[in-house]
Amino acid sequence: MYTGNYLKTQYKLLSGFKKKLFHYILSKADKGIVSSELLKGNLTPFLNEDRIYWIPYFVENTLKDINEKDVVNIEGLNILFLSNLMEGKGIFDVLEALKILDDKKIVYKAKIIGGIDLEYRNKIFSYLNSNPNIEYSKPVRGQEKIDAYLASNVFILPTYYKMEGQPIALLEAMLTGHIIITTDHAGILDICTNKNGYIVNKKDPEQIAEKLVEIGNDLEGYTDMMIKNHHYVKSNYKPEDFINKLSEILKK
Incomplete structure (x- = not known):
């Protein structure tokens, strides 16, 4: 799973069944990758921190x-x-x-x-x-x-x-x-x-x-x-x- 910087905010806006389903699906990921170490918090509601990695972008x-x-x-x-x-x-x-x-x-x-x-x-x-x-x-x-x-x-x-x-x-x-x-x-x-x-x-x-x-x-x-x-x-x-x-x- 690769994500940017709005996932955690979107999750907080959900409620009830949608929020539970959202969490259930994302927590099934084996690993999570973000583009910046500063963005790891987007995945901490769903994955343990040792399963979250970051890779910066690159120039073409x-x-x-x-x-x-x-x-x-x-x-x-x-x-x-x-x-x-x-x-x-x-x-x-x-x-x-x-x-x-x-x-x-x-x-x-x-x-x-x-x-x-x-x-x-x-x-x-x-x-x-x-x-x-x-x-x-x-x-x-x-x-x-x-x-x-x-x-x-x-x-x-x-x-x-x-x-x-x-x-x-x-x-x-x-x-x-x-x-x-x-x-x-x-x-x-x-x-x-x-x-x-x-x-x-x-x-x-x-x-x-x-x-x-x-x-x-x-x-x-x-x-x-x-x-x-x-x-x-x-x-x-x-x-x-x-x-x-x-x-x-x-x-x-």
Whole structure:
């Protein structure tokens, strides 16, 4: 059984026969696997802790040819948000932070990529259409996604999404040399800490803007972080590592 970060919450919302059936089925699993050690609590209502394992995600081989020389980008403040444009992913905190940069006359470019939550479509586009510093794109794949990563140097994901697990985009962003701005949420701290950028408060666009200004004022000073983030992910989050760990668990 492999799970993310909403299972325990969903279980608590159940009652009566449904809850008993839910517990009965999941407790029959021989083993449980989560994507982060911080997420083990999702399975503790059903399995003993010694039967719960964790394996972090990995970065796809499509990014394997990116090298250290590709990831140092200090030509201006270039911001990337690559995720679904949902309230819980922090999109409005990002957009408000960019408004603060505009008010402060900070020079930057921002690329926002992802599918738009229909509930907030009009509100999101009101931000996008009023800000000439923002370029929006629908979800991209392959070389387009690689190009988007390599064209930017700060990756923002201030998520508090209730079903968040461990965002693969954070690993991809670190591999491509980004300074990270994210939150202490779900399993994020297992892969990303203040050594990789900044952990900010949830729902705090002012703090996001503050960190962006700080980065923009000294991009060259973040060169070592860009390089270290690249090597950290390239060394520790390979597909073969995931497969080997999974194989080891299944043999136990």
